[in-house]
Amino acid sequence: MGRLFNEILGAEVSVPEVPDRIVSFSPAATETLFLLGLGDKIAGVSAFCARPKEAKTKRRLGSYSTVRDEVLDEIRPDLIFTVTGYQREFAVKLSKKHPVYPLELPVSVAGIVDFVVKVGLVAGEADRGRRLAGDLMRKAGSLGAVPGLRSYVEIDLGGAVSFGAYSYITDAFRFLGSSHVYCDAPSEWLTPDPGWVAAQDPDLIVYEPKMYSGGRDAAVARLFESRKWGGLRAVKSGNVFVTPGPLDFLAHHGPSFVTEALPWLERTLREAKERGGTAPRGQGAARR
Numbered sequence: 475m476g477r478l479f480n481e482i483l484g485a486e487v488s489v490p491e492v493p494d495r496i497v498s499f500s501p502a503a504t505e506t507l508f509l510l511g512l513g514d515k516i517a518g519v520s521a522f523c524a525r526p527k528e529a530k531t532k533r534r535l536g537s538y539s540t541v542r543d544e545v546l547d548e549i550r551p552d553l554i555f556t557v558t559g560y561q562r563e564f565a566v567k568l569s570k571k572h573p574v575y576p577l578e579l580p581v582s583v584a585g586i587v588d589f590v591v592k593v594g595l596v597a598g599e600a601d602r603g604r605r606l607a608g609d610l611m612r613k614a615g616s617l618g619a620v621p622g623l624r625s626y627v628e629i630d631l632g633g634a635v636s637f638g639a640y641s642y643i644t645d646a647f648r649f650l651g652s653s654h655v656y657c658d659a660p661s662e663w664l665t666p667d668p669g670w671v672a673a674q675d676p677d678l679i680v681y682e683p684k685m686y687s688g689g690r691d692a693a694v695a696r697l698f699e700s701r702k703w704g705g706l707r708a709v710k711s712g713n714v715f716v717t718p719g720p721l722d723f724l725a726h727h728g729p730s731f732v733t734e735a736l737p738w739l740e741r742t743l744r745e746a747k748e749r750g751g752t753a754p755r756g757q758g759a760a761r762r
Contacts, residue, residue, distance in 0.1 A: 505728035619651030
């Protein structure tokens with residue numbers, strides 16, 4: 475039995491060198507555990523853990539911040555992964571009775587790589603974790619910069635959300651040589667002001683609908699119409715891009731953000747730059 479100090483809890487967490495029963499309430503940690511070859515060690519996940527597809531075969535224990543105590547008592551987990559932010563209070567509560575190891579939400583692309591290393595270290599697969607981190611760094615390093623574009627990014631997380639300077643999503647735009655309109659806001663996330671965004675007249679718009687939502691393109695069109703955004707440069711030029719569905723895409727900070735979301739964002743920025751100019755009013759269409 476090892477004792478690992480956790481900076482978030484400010485306390486040591488007792489974890490076996492090779493945990494046999496792991497519970498993950500973090501979709502990013504769940505994806506990482508599977509990529510580290512630890513899928514058979516996962517005893518339960520949150521309802522939002524959907525990557526990889528094998529995660530859906532695992533027992534659902536609760537949401538981001540809820541669980542039935544009797545279920546955890548039955549499982550007797552060796553290790554529970556959570557993250558900070560929305561799960562901080564949940565993690566502190568669970569830690570009174572269970573071996574919880576909260577991980578810090580990443581604020582950069584490099585932070586996502588570091589997240590993978592930490593999961594490997596805590597779960598007893600340090601070498602695999604570092605190899606996976608190395609693969610992610612090489613993938614990110616193979617991408618090119620697309621400078622000169624100012625974007626707006628919005629995700630429906632039960633309401634409109636955009637991202638400030640303390641978000642890995644903001645860092646991803648910077649990493650690719652671009653920026654977005656809220657990139658200097660001193661926060662991780664924020665509620666956007668549609669009027670202010672319109673005044674910025676971004677070159678392109680990246681929109682992520684709510685997880686599992688249907689009719690995504692039509693919903694985006696209705697949303698933009700309600701905001702009277704038809705005259706924006708991005709809309710007129712067809713530079714409105716809807717993230718591939720139906721799962722969280724940019725909103726997911728697991729390894730697939732580097733292997734899937736970041737390359738998609740690079741292609742999106744390149745397409746927007748190549749299209750350039752503005753199309754006649756009304757011809758802008760959401761693109762994938």
